[in-house]
Amino acid sequence: MANDDVVLKQYLSKYKHRDYTAREVINLIQVYRSLTYRLEAFVFNNGARKDLLNLEGTIPVNYKGAFYNIPVCIWLMDTHPQNAPLCFVKPTSDMSIKVSKYVDSNGKVYLPFLHEWTQNGSTLQKLIQCMITAFGELPPVYSKPRNETRAPYPVNSFMPQPTGYPFPQGTPQPGYPTPAPYPTTSNLPYPSYGAPYPGAVSTNGMPYPPAAATSLPYPPAAGYGGPTPDVAGGTITEEHIKASLLSAVEDKLRRRLKEQSQQSQAELETLRRTQKELCEGKSRLEDILSRLQRERAELDKNVTILQEKEKELHTAIDRLQEQEGIDVDEAVVTTAPLYSQLLNAFAEEATLEDAIYYMGEALRKEVIDLDTFLKQVRTLARRQFTLRALMHKCRQKAQLAC
Numbered sequence: 001m002a003n004d005d006v007v008l009k010q011y012l013s014k015y016k017h018r019d020y021t022a023r024e025v026i027n028l029i030q031v032y033r034s035l036t037y038r039l040e041a042f043v044f045n046n047g048a049r050k051d052l053l054n055l056e057g058t059i060p061v062n063y064k065g066a067f068y069n070i071p072v073c074i075w076l077m078d079t080h081p082q083n084a085p086l087c088f089v090k091p092t093s094d095m096s097i098k099v100s101k102y103v104d105s106n107g108k109v110y111l112p113f114l115h116e117w118t119q120n121g122s123t124l125q126k127l128i129q130c131m132i133t134a135f136g137e138l139p140p141v142y143s144k145p146r147n148e149t150r151a152p153y154p155v156n157s158f159m160p161q162p163t164g165y166p167f168p169q170g171t172p173q174p175g176y177p178t179p180a181p182y183p184t185t186s187n188l189p190y191p192s193y194g195a196p197y198p199g200a201v202s203t204n205g206m207p208y209p210p211a212a213a214t215s216l217p218y219p220p221a222a223g224y225g226g227p228t229p230d231v232a233g234g235t236i237t238e239e240h241i242k243a244s245l246l247s248a249v250e251d252k253l254r255r256r257l258k259e260q261s262q263q264s265q266a267e268l269e270t271l272r273r274t275q276k277e278l279c280e281g282k283s284r285l286e287d288i289l290s291r292l293q294r295e296r297a298e299l300d301k302n303v304t305i306l307q308e309k310e311k312e313l314h315t316a317i318d319r320l321q322e323q324e325g326i327d328v329d330e331a332v333v334t335t336a337p338l339y340s341q342l343l344n345a346f347a348e349e350a351t352l353e354d355a356i357y358y359m360g361e362a363l364r365k366e367v368i369d370l371d372t373f374l375k376q377v378r379t380l381a382r383r384q385f386t387l388r389a390l391m392h393k394c395r396q397k398a399q400l401a402c
Helices: 002-011 018-031 124-137 238-322 337-364 370-397
Strands: 036-043 049-063 066-076 086-089 095-097 141-143
Touching (some): 002 018, 002 036, 018 036, 018 049, 018 124, 049 124, 337 370
Antiparallel strands (some): 036 049, 049 066, 095 141
16 A cells, blocks of 8 residues: 555556546555556547556456446546546457447446536545446447457547556557547436346355356347448448437537527526616615605605794784884883883983994094084083993893893
């Protein structure tokens, strides 16, 4: 295990999460001991080459009560576990790929688990378990008829071939299909090819029947009346072409549906935002309307009060007009002689104040000369002083503010 850790870290030197990936691979090969790892160059569809870690071997699949070892290979991206790995079925020379909703004609594996891959919740062990479950439902390979001698992969196809690497490698293996956009599951009526290919029983310590499974004969493909005529030099059958066309149409339709769904979601989100803004505007308008109604009610109340006051004023004016003329001297009548004396002194003092003012205006306009002004002002001021002293004394007697 320590040796594996050192070699893996050396292989994964360019990986973004080297320690995590190495630890996960070690845990995986301890459970599935038939899997081996090595570093190989992977060629993508755009021609780019990248050194990726390849997990290759067999996984035990229970199909109709018998266990079969299905050969697979798993390519780990250099960003693992942020991106899902690329999984392929790798048939031997006496096997053929059985096209289904989980495997295409090139052996590429499509699973909902890969489509929903997450960095924190997805692991390689869970991936293997999902592959075992899916392959137990629809086996990915079947044994070839004995008179059919086709190569395990189409010749001159677009599948990339792994190249050598300066690190230790095992026996050279055939290439794998290039990655393609991951489709979701489909229910297309693919033809049935019979039972999967029985392989050697795994020695991972799992409770598989060790000898019974390997002694099963290789069943021929169901529904074959004989070898189907191949095209392109005996490498691609009509079934392969049909499955490829169906897969391409399905992928195109799925992309179109996805684009329409995304467009509809965007429009729906825009409508939701517009609805939210309209609701907020409606709330503001209702607040403004309620405030205006309160102000209108208050204004109506004030107008009513003003109208009542106006009526009172008109009534008072009419009453005064109906009364006889009032003598100015008799308009104010005091209740005591002291108050009468105070009132008379105040009135006289006010007249003296006015007289002094007009004397000053006459001097300014040169109506009188300065000597006359000083003589008259002296007399008026003396009288004014006397009256103010009298008023002060009357206020004290009447206990009024001085």
